Amino acid sequence: AVPGAAMRLAALLAALRPVLPLLLGLSLGCSLSLLRASWSQGGGEEQCPGAAGPPGVRGGGARPEAADGRPVPGHEDFRPRIVPYYRDPNKPYKKVLRTRYIQTELGFHERLFVAVLTSKATLNTLAVAVNKTVAHHFSRLLYFTGLRSAKVPHGMVLVAHGDERPIWLMYETMHYIHQHFGSDYDWFYIMQDDTYAQAEQVKALVTHLSINQDVYLGRAEEFIGGDEQARYCHGGFGYLISRSLLLKLHPHLDSCRNEILSVRPDEWLGRCIIDFLGITCVSQLQGQHYHTYELAKNTEPEKEEEEEFQAALAVHPVSDMTMMYRLHKHFSRIQLDRAYQEIQDLQMQIRNLTSLTPAGEGGLTWPVGINAPFLPKSRFEVISWDYFTEQHLFSCPDGSPKCELSGASKADVSEIIESALEQLNSRYQPLLRFSKRQLLNGYRRFDPTRGMEYTLDLLLEAVTQKGHSHVLAKRVSLVRPLSKVEIIPMPYVTEATRVQLVLPLTVQDLDFVANFLDMFAMNTLDTHDNALLTLLFIYHPYDAQRVSQVDVFAGVKAMVGELEKRYAEVKIPWISVKTEVPSQVKLMDIVSKKHPVDTLFFLASVWTEINMEFLNRCRMNTISNWQVFFPVHFQEFNPALVYRGEQTASSSTDFLRDGHFDRHSFAEACFYNSDYMTARTKLAADILDRDEVLESMEVFDVFLHYSGLHLFRAVEPGLVQKYALRSCNPRLSEELYHRCVLSNLEGLASRSHLAMALFEQEQANST
Secondary structure, eight states: OHHHHHHHHHHHHHHHGGGHHHHHHHHHHHHHHHHHHHHHHSOTTOOOOOOOOOTTOBOTTOOOBOTTSOBOTTOOOOOOOOOOOOOOTTSOOOOOOOOSSHHHHHTOOEEEEEEEEOOTTTTTTHHHHHHHHHGGGSSOEEEEESSOOSSOOTTOOEEEOSOOOHHHHHHHHHHHHHHHHTTTEEEEEEEETTOEEOHHHHHHHHHTSOSSSOOEEEOEEEOTTSOSSOEEEOGGGOEEEEHHHHHHHGGGHHHHHHHOOOSSHHHHHHHHHHHHHOBOOBSEETTEEOOEEEOOTTOOGGGOOOHHHHTOSEEEOOOSHHHHHHHHHHHHHHHHHHHHHHHHHHHHHHHHHHTTSTTGGGGOOSSTTSOOOOOOSSGGGOOOOEEEOSSEESSOTTSOSOEEOOHHHHHHHHHHHHHHHHHHHHHHTTTEEEEEEEEEEEEEEEETTTEEEEEEEEEEEEEETTSOEEEEEEEEEEEEEOOOOOOOOOOOOOSOOOEEEEEEEOGGGHHHHHHHHHHHIIIIITTTOSEEEEEEEEEOHHHHHTTTTOOTTHHHHHHHHHHHHHSTTOOOOEEEEEOSSOOHHHHHHHHHTTSOTTOEEEEOOTTOOOOHHHHHHHHHHOBTTTEEEEEEEEEEOOHHHHTTTSOOOOSGGGTTTSEEEOTTOOOOEEEEHHHHHHHHHHHHHHHTTOGGGGGGOOHHHHHHHHOOSEEEEEEEEEEEEOOOOOOOOTTSOHHHHHHHHHHHHHTSOOHHHHHHHHHHHHHHHHO
């Protein structure tokens, strides 16, 4: 019986073996849940110790609590809650307008706002130095002064309060910040123009602080003849204020202005915060230290080796612009050395851990820590290399086989050769010292997974310690890795802007007008989109003389009349122009004078199919006094060559397949009238009375050469044009005519389609 029982037990264990891990996991989970429940129920009597301080005054990071341990009103936890939807049945239904960005709807705030206190005397000196050293690190920085000078330095946003009194300047600045930015930012950093602040360190500081507290952080100083425990933040070293503190302080600013007497504005602000809010300045909060350094006279930043100076977040006082730039160079070098050292430490850790990975040391990529090169899955994904020498590039933007190496490309090649020599000398010195004789071959390609890759064949002269030299050829490989992606601050734009469509029409375009008007009515008028249309009738001189007998645009005007009858609130004006050479710039000059300066133009072509998706992108990509938008439309191929008598594919999966983005066409453009008028004025001053120059230019050329705006040129899948053979006017300039012919030729079909058509034609001829 015993052996039988043992056999049954063994069989039972064998049957339970697959589920044993599950049973153990369930039992362990239940045990941990019970233990956690017992721990969470106990220890409710304990409280976290508060910051040391006198009664009625708490530290800049203290959080007030009621007697029962719950937060007082105004300090509730930031926890998500579901807002129930309720609609009053007695009120008419109204469509809810949703914000475009989820950040706006959820009430997220920007991180940091920076205010710099300056004066009329130092606006063009110290304030300019601050702007050049730290302004590009902050997303929003404003300068506040009492009186402004006659000319404001370029690139600085200045707010003048009209009074140079220090206390009045501080009062007006705090009031202005609360009124204009109090609901948009979580942190407010206030500094003087004689302060050098490490911008990246300030940004890193606020990321480690909780926004759910009243923070008054800076260099804590004692009041003269005041309470020993109360502190104010020294204005010369800058200080940080949280949004919650600013909101609580604002109602008391008027009382502080009338009741508190002080000579120093920072001391006045500190006394105001202490008297009405009971919060004192602190130099340390939540484990974060606000390090500062007081700069002595005749200090040499390059020779300063004190640990306090090296770790300083703010340095004061800075006497002149030169010292500001020297400090910036010194601290930038320190940050760069730290970054390089951190990179070396990470590379060493990666090397040590690579042997423990499944791939072993063979899986170590070069350079260490950079993504491995892209591995193509087919021949169509192979990234080609571009060949270059020190004088020429053999892969040119215009498609020519050889062009001169110049501009940014020449600077790039020179820098990469210098970097290669520097790396070689750092590795082999003092045994060998290399100097360049010649670049034999150069190759480069852009790998989107890692950056720009280079392979150089260098003819080098190697010199030993004894002076012996030898010429040798050496191949080196280098990588310029992709750096940290940064979001470029852009002016705010909305989708509510009215778009004014401008459609130039010639006699050759009459067959396509009906489709354009139908699409315009369906996608804008039926949807009540905020868009208007202006037609530009371009008459040939011969047709203009006969317009009273035979109007070539009579049919189009009849279509416009039908649309205006169908949509009573819509008016579609037209402008008649007589010319033999329909220059785009001359036509735009006529339209520009008939519209306000804030008009957003969309210069369209008759083959364009208007839709709401593109109009919204036109609004978002065009920014007044900042950016113009030139979309690249998608041109469908000739169906006779692509399908060769077969039925045209119409499924959604074939969208944007049988065609190409026409990079030779600049017919479509989005821009503001004010920007065009500014660029056109500069053009007129350049060409004087030589109007024939305008015939060789397009609107794109006007913005490219005579405006400092960003030209955004990108493919636009929302602009799809059916195939049509464009008529190229030989009276235009040679470049514009050649571009039109190329657009027609490349729009016929793809290479495979053309090859198939030639093959079928040869087959037919042979039979």
